[in-house]
Amino acid sequence: MRTALRRTALSLSALTLTTAGTLSIVSPAHAAANFTIPGVCGSSYYEVHSETRSGYNKTSDGWGTVIYIKFGYSPSTGKNCAFVQKSTTNYSYGEASGLSIALRRKSDSAYAYNGGSFKYYAGPVYLSAPHTCISADGWDDWAGSWSTGWYACG
Known part of the structure; x- marks a missing residue:
């Protein structure tokens, strides 16, 4: 009986360590650094364009990438999707701060908007075009206002 109890206790200890190890691997900060178009917009979306914006950040020289802007498209929905993500070197990464994105359609200036105080990203926003x-275009506290120019014309 004691042997059975000892085995059970050892098994539970191993399970706890395994679970704790798994949780640390998939922490929110780690997961946020790997946002993708299919992960944020939906599995039917693929990336059509991405770019970066610079600003004052945590790198040794104080200047570098602070946000990533990503566009996606889904043939099944016929919609475009976009979001803006803070880089891990952004001073406010993981902390709520001002961040916004507006996805615009050139033909009639219609747009979809998401803005507010976010820890990792703003969006997704969806628009048929x-x-x-x-x-x-949008805003980040460390990059200021930004605009991408026109893409996915077709």
Whole structure:
């Protein structure tokens, strides 16, 4: 009986260590650094464009990438998707701060917007834009205002 109890206790200890190890691998900060178009917009979306914006950040020289802007498209929904993500060197990464994105349609200036105080990213925003271009613009506390120009024209 004692042997059975000891084995059970050892098994539970191993399970606890395994679970704790798994949780540390998939921590929110680690997961946030790997946002993708299919992960944020939906599995039917693929990336059509991405770019970065610089600003004052945590690197040794104080200047570098602070946000990533990502565009996606889904043939099954016919919609474009976009979001803006803080880089891990952004001073406010993991802390709520001002961040916004607006996805615009060139043909009639219609737009979808998401803004507020976010820890990791703003969006996703969705917009149908058949046979016209899309652009994104927004704000980040460390990059200031930004605009991408027109993409996905077709």
